[in-house]
Amino acid sequence: MPSSTSYPPSSSERALEVHHLTGPASAPIIFEIEIFVARGETLLVLGPIQSGKSMLMRHLVGLECAASGTIAVDGEAFDPTKPEDKALRRLRSRVGVLFEGSALLRRISVLENVELPLLEHEHSSRAQARDAARELLAEVGIQVDDDTMPVQLGRAGQRRVALARALALKPRLMLLDEPTLGLDSPAAHEFDETLHAVQKKYDFGIVIFSHEIRHAYTPANQIDVLAGGRIVARGTRESLLKSDDPVIHGLLHRRERE
Amino acid sequence: MMSLPVRSSDVGSRTPRSSTFLTGEWSVGTGVTRLGGRFLSRGRVALGALHWLSWIIVSPRSVVSGGVARELDTLGVGALRLVGSASILVGLIATFQVAYQLKQYGAESVSALAIGWFATREVGPLVVALLVVTRSASAIAGEFAAMTSGGEIDALRVMGLDPVKYLVAPKLAALFVALPALTVIADGFITFGGWVGTTLFLGFNSRFYLEQIRTSLSTSDIATGVAKSLIFGFVIAIIASDEGLSVDRRVTAIGEAASRAVVYCLLGVLAADTLVNAILYFIPALVL
Numbered sequence: 001m002p003s004s005t006s007y008p009p010s011s012s013e014r015a016l017e018v019h020h021l022t023g024p025a026s027a028p029i030i031f032e033i034e035i036f037v038a039r040g041e042t043l044l045v046l047g048p049i050q051s052g053k054s055m056l057m058r059h060l061v062g063l064e065c066a067a068s069g070t071i072a073v074d075g076e077a078f079d080p081t082k083p084e085d086k087a088l089r090r091l092r093s094r095v096g097v098l099f100e101g102s103a104l105l106r107r108i109s110v111l112e113n114v115e116l117p118l119l120e121h122e123h124s125s126r127a128q129a130r131d132a133a134r135e136l137l138a139e140v141g142i143q144v145d146d147d148t149m150p151v152q153l154g155r156a157g158q159r160r161v162a163l164a165r166a167l168a169l170k171p172r173l174m175l176l177d178e179p180t181l182g183l184d185s186p187a188a189h190e191f192d193e194t195l196h197a198v199q200k201k202y203d204f205g206i207v208i209f210s211h212e213i214r215h216a217y218t219p220a221n222q223i224d225v226l227a228g229g230r231i232v233a234r235g236t237r238e239s240l241l242k243s244d245d246p247v248i249h250g251l252l253h254r255r256e257r258e
Numbered sequence: 259m260m261s262l263p264v265r266s267s268d269v270g271s272r273t274p275r276s277s278t279f280l281t282g283e284w285s286v287g288t289g290v291t292r293l294g295g296r297f298l299s300r301g302r303v304a305l306g307a308l309h310w311l312s313w314i315i316v317s318p319r320s321v322v323s324g325g326v327a328r329e330l331d332t333l334g335v336g337a338l339r340l341v342g343s344a345s346i347l348v349g350l351i352a353t354f355q356v357a358y359q360l361k362q363y364g365a366e367s368v369s370a371l372a373i374g375w376f377a378t379r380e381v382g383p384l385v386v387a388l389l390v391v392t393r394s395a396s397a398i399a400g401e402f403a404a405m406t407s408g409g410e411i412d413a414l415r416v417m418g419l420d421p422v423k424y425l426v427a428p429k430l431a432a433l434f435v436a437l438p439a440l441t442v443i444a445d446g447f448i449t450f451g452g453w454v455g456t457t458l459f460l461g462f463n464s465r466f467y468l469e470q471i472r473t474s475l476s477t478s479d480i481a482t483g484v485a486k487s488l489i490f491g492f493v494i495a496i497i498a499s500d501e502g503l504s505v506d507r508r509v510t511a512i513g514e515a516a517s518r519a520v521v522y523c524l525l526g527v528l529a530a531d532t533l534v535n536a537i538l539y540f541i542p543a544l545v546l
């Protein structure tokens with residue numbers, strides 16, 4: 001992990017830059033969001049359930065139409081208020097996404113899941129895609145037969161496959177929605193290690209959206225606290241631990257029994 | 259059925275389809291806007307699916323084609339037993355109905371003519387379409403709705419993969435092959451049912467029955483039936499897929515989408531059939 005740098009990072013190395021993002025246009029749930037992630041660094045967006053984390057992530061990949069704001073991925077701007085096909089396609093080829101619950105396609109095999117983006121975007125042949133998929137899976141520590149289906153892997157395995165799938169197009173930015181939700185602690189810990197190993201190798205920015213406080217104890221360079229659709233605090237773990245704000249305190253500290 | 263309150267946070271930018279049409283809480287104003295939205299979204303799915311269908315035909319070795327084979331197996335081969343047995347029963351029913359009606363005119367002996375003609379032009383394609391609707395429309399809509407609520411559709415979109423290309427086009431291709439094939443098979447079984455009915459219960463001679471069927475059947479009748487079945491296949495694939503893809507992300511939405519798909523597919527198939535029959539009646543030159 002690179003050591004913590006100044007905030008916000010200089011514009012040349014920004015993997016993600018979001019200004020004044022409010023949305024969705026129909027009925028806003030997130031307001032005036034400002035976030036930055038440098039390449040090779042990790043941002044944790046910490047917030048209680050229903051605070052708008054998933055909605056924020058959906059905006060970043062153009063699944064929702066924003067009311068206002070700007071988004072730039074790897075230096076290239078993208079207008080979230082009117083997502084058009086060409087820009088979306090370019091944006092999405094630079095962003096890897098791991099949805100809550102993995103969201104693997106259940107009807108096709110694990111290998112086919114990882115092959116799919118390669119075949120669509122890289123115009124590689126079937127054999128090349130299969131080799132590349134095996135390699136990616138090996139990188140996240142998964143070995144499968146040709147016909148292993150996602151359900152056969154269990155939750156932790158599926159999460160790794162989803163990570164391999166998100167890695168397939170060599171993204172500049174990786175978005176993870178509740179990546180370790182429902183995993184037991186050793187599995188969650190191993191997942192974190194794998195994630196950081198691949199981040200080191202490919203040098204992408206990471207944004208983790210979670211309500212789990214355990215992520216604050218993994219090497220996140222920056223923590224943004226999201227509550228009620230707004231970023232209410234930001235800082236490092238140490239600075240946030242000292243905060244007196246009741247929301248932040250409630251998120252970071254175990255409440256003592258009275 | 260009860261409709262649940264929808265929280266805005268559950269929904270996303272796509273407007274969810276509520277089931278007010280089925281529950282009866284329906285007013286003209288909302289009905290018109292919904293109907294408009296429905297036609298728009300059906301149109302989008304239809305255009306996309308046809309576009310990618312041509313793509314499947316042009317490059318048969320693509321990723322999607324593997325899906326076509328699998329769909330053909332579930333939508334077509336899987337329906338064989340149902341279609342076969344139902345068709346025999348329909349053949350028997352047709353025999354008794356036709357013979358009963360013609361008896362009044364003393365024309366019982368030409369019932370085989372009527373069976374052959376009616377089976378291939380009308381009953382065959384329609385029965386097959388209705389059977390496929392009951393069997394597969396709910397399955398297609400349910401599968402897509404489950405994928406939507408499980409985030410799989412979003413995952414596809416985020417990877418830059420068009421769900422219409424990867425999911426709808428293979429289903430459409432499979433139904434375009436399966437429905438005409440099942441229709442021809444059903445024609446055969448209905449004729450067989452008619453043979454069983456006329457020889458066993460009406461005391462006709464087999465040779466007489468087959469002779470009549472042969473004179474009554476022309477290639478154009480079978481072609482008309484097959485052409486109809488192509489239209490029905492299109493209607494079923496588009497409506498069921500669209501219902502499945504446009505649900506919001508609640509779990510109860512899966513069942514609602516499935517039942518809506520069956521209702522609209524049935525209506526769609528019957529409407530399409532009416533239209534085709536009307537066109538063929540008023541413009542007889544179109545009859546092949």
